[in-house]
Amino acid sequence: MQVRAITSASRTPSDYASVEPPTFVVVGEEDGIAPPAVMERRVEALRKSGTPVEFHKFKGLGHGFGLGKGTSAEGWIFEAIRFWETSIRGRSSKAKE
Secondary structure, three states: OOOEEEOOOOOOOOOOOOOOOOEEEEEEOOOOOOOHHHHHHHHHHHHHOOOOEEEEEEOOOOOOOOOOOOOOOOOHHHHHHHHHHHHHHHHHHHHHO
16 A cells, blocks of 8 residues: 655645545645645545545744654654554555455
């Protein structure tokens, strides 16, 4: 199963296929490269297509906040791990049915 975080480095925010893997999205509210409004539209389109999505927008951050240590994004990576583990377990259970 493919699982990924959406980042402007990996894909254009408007690119998506009819079937997408569970998607965890993080963006800084001041991101000028992958603007939050664009990411919010992408998240909405993914959700409408039935893709599980978790979206986080962090205050006071621009593009490229890394692990977010000492910022409003601190801990986002642990939320992403939780999301992906839950998504993988959910898909594994469905495959066994």
